[in-house]
Amino acid sequence: MAKPQLLFLFSFSLLCLISFSAAASSITADLRLTDSSFPSVHAKKLIRELNLFPKGEVNVVDEHRVSLPEGPKLVEKRFKFPTLEVPGGVSFEDLGHHAGYYKLPNSHDARMFYFFFESRNSKKDPVVIWLTGGPGCSSELALFYENGPFTIADNMSLVWNEYGWDKASNLLYVDQPIGTGFSYSSDQRDIRHNEDEVSNDLYDFLQAFFAEHPEFAKNDFFITGESYAGHYIPAFAARVHRGNKAKEGIHINLKGFAIGNGLTDPAIQYKAYTDYALDMGVIKKSDHDRINKLVPICEMAIKLCGTDGTISCMASYFVCNNIFNGIMALAGDTNYYDVRKKCEGSLCYDFSNMESFLNKKSVRDALGVGNIDFVSCSPTVYQAMLVDWMRNLEVGNSRWVHAMEWSGQKEFVASPEVPFIVDGAEAGVLKTHGALGFLKVISLPTCLFNL
Structure with a gap:
C-alpha cells in the first residue's frame, strides 16, 4: 500500500488537475482510484494475462548466492540447448550460440545477461540487437515467440524458426533493465529509473561485446524492439552516436533502428487510444466522446510529470490509464494486443512454456546461469521506470512519426x-x-x- 503522505499528495495532485478542467463535473465519474490503478498492481495483471508467473518481482539476489569474476568484464560461453536438434554435420562450434554475463562498470554489483546467435548465413551479416519493452520484460519473449532462431513446442523441445532473424543477421537479445530476465544484482540501488541509465548500460555492454568479438565490430549494426522499446531505442541510438562522435571506444557502425508499435511521444500519441477503438468498432461514438474528456487532464498531467517528478507522474499514470481502462471496460474480453481476437477469461496469450523451459536445470546448466531465477517480467522494474513511462504511451505511432x-x-x-x-x-x-x-x-x- 502507498504511504499515507504519498497517497495524500497523489490525491491532491489529482484534485488540482481536475479543478483546472472545464469538464470536471462530467469526468469525475470516470476517474476511479482502485488497487488496480497503481502501477505495481497493474503490471502484475498484465503479466498474468500472458500466463506468466515469475518466481520473484525482480532479480535482486543475495550476494552469496552467485559468484562471477570481479571487474567490468564479460563472461561468455558457447552452448547448445539440450532439446535442440541440429542438422547433421553441424558442430558445437559451427552452431555459434553464445550466452553470457557482463558486469556493468557503472553499478554497485549488476550483471547483464545476453544471448548471441551467429547468423545461419554469414558472419558478415549485420549485427542486430533486440530490446523487449514492458518496461521490465525479458527479451526472451521475442527470442521464443517472435523472431528468434527457434520456438518452444508443447513437449518443451525446440523447433527451428523458418522466419528467425538469425537467418540474415547476427542476433543479440539482452535482458534489461537490470532485474529483468536473468540479469541481476545483489544491490537494490542498481534498479534503473531513466533512459540515461539504461542507454549507458547498453552502450557499455556493446563496447565489451565488440571487444570480445572484434570480427563483428565492423559489421552494420541495427537496434530493434517493440512497445516500451520505442523509448529505449531512440535514447540508445543517441548514446551510440555520441560515443562514436566522441571516440569513446570501439566505433559502432550504427546504420538504423526499427520500432514496432512503440511508446515514444505522448503529446501526440495519447489521443489515438479512443480514435482507434472507435475505428475498430470496440466503442461507440458516445463512449469515445465521453472518455475523450479525460484527454486534456492526461495531457496536463504528463506535462507536470516532466517537470515536477514522482508524485505528478503517479497522478498522470492514474489519469491517462483511465482512458485505456475506460475503453477496456466496454470492450469486454477483446484482446487489446489484437482487437480481432478474444481473450479466454483473463488469459490473452500463453507464454508459460518459456518460463518452464528456462527454469529447467538442464537448460540453466547449459546457459551457465547457476541458481539465478528467471524473471520473465518484473513489476518492480515496471514501476521504477514510471517517470519515463508517463512520458510515453503506446498509442498513435503514425501521428508521432508524421509530426517528427x-x-x-x-x-x-x-x-x-x-x-x-x-x-x-x-x-x-x-x-x-x-x-x-x-x-x-x-x-x-x-x-x-x-x-
Whole structure:
C-alpha cells in the first residue's frame, strides 16, 4: 500500500488537475482510484494475462548466492540447448550460440545477461540487437515467440524458426533493465529509473561485446524492439552516436533502428487510444466522446510529470490509464494486443512454456546461469521506470512519426502510401522518404516482429 503522505499528495495532485478542467463535473465519474490503478498492481495483471508467473518481482539476489569474476568484464560461453536438434554435420562450434554475463562498470554489483546467435548465413551479416519493452520484460519473449532462431513446442523441445532473424543477421537479445530476465544484482540501488541509465548500460555492454568479438565490430549494426522499446531505442541510438562522435571506444557502425508499435511521444500519441477503438468498432461514438474528456487532464498531467517528478507522474499514470481502462471496460474480453481476437477469461496469450523451459536445470546448466531465477517480467522494474513511462504511451505511432521534426518531414508527409507486397500478396501499406519508412501491417497484432 502507498504511504499515507504519498497517497495524500497523489490525491491532491489529482484534485488540482481536475479543478483546472472545464469538464470536471462530467469526468469525475470516470476517474476511479482502485488497487488496480497503481502501477505495481497493474503490471502484475498484465503479466498474468500472458500466463506468466515469475518466481520473484525482480532479480535482486543475495550476494552469496552467485559468484562471477570481479571487474567490468564479460563472461561468455558457447552452448547448445539440450532439446535442440541440429542438422547433421553441424558442430558445437559451427552452431555459434553464445550466452553470457557482463558486469556493468557503472553499478554497485549488476550483471547483464545476453544471448548471441551467429547468423545461419554469414558472419558478415549485420549485427542486430533486440530490446523487449514492458518496461521490465525479458527479451526472451521475442527470442521464443517472435523472431528468434527457434520456438518452444508443447513437449518443451525446440523447433527451428523458418522466419528467425538469425537467418540474415547476427542476433543479440539482452535482458534489461537490470532485474529483468536473468540479469541481476545483489544491490537494490542498481534498479534503473531513466533512459540515461539504461542507454549507458547498453552502450557499455556493446563496447565489451565488440571487444570480445572484434570480427563483428565492423559489421552494420541495427537496434530493434517493440512497445516500451520505442523509448529505449531512440535514447540508445543517441548514446551510440555520441560515443562514436566522441571516440569513446570501439566505433559502432550504427546504420538504423526499427520500432514496432512503440511508446515514444505522448503529446501526440495519447489521443489515438479512443480514435482507434472507435475505428475498430470496440466503442461507440458516445463512449469515445465521453472518455475523450479525460484527454486534456492526461495531457496536463504528463506535462507536470516532466517537470515536477514522482508524485505528478503517479497522478498522470492514474489519469491517462483511465482512458485505456475506460475503453477496456466496454470492450469486454477483446484482446487489446489484437482487437480481432478474444481473450479466454483473463488469459490473452500463453507464454508459460518459456518460463518452464528456462527454469529447467538442464537448460540453466547449459546457459551457465547457476541458481539465478528467471524473471520473465518484473513489476518492480515496471514501476521504477514510471517517470519515463508517463512520458510515453503506446498509442498513435503514425501521428508521432508524421509530426517528427527532421529535414525531410514535409516530403515524408506528402509522400503516398504504396502497397507492401509479400509473396505476391498485399501485406500492408508502406510510406517512405529518404531514410524514414513507416509500415502498417495488415492482420498482425502488437508483436509483429515474426516477419
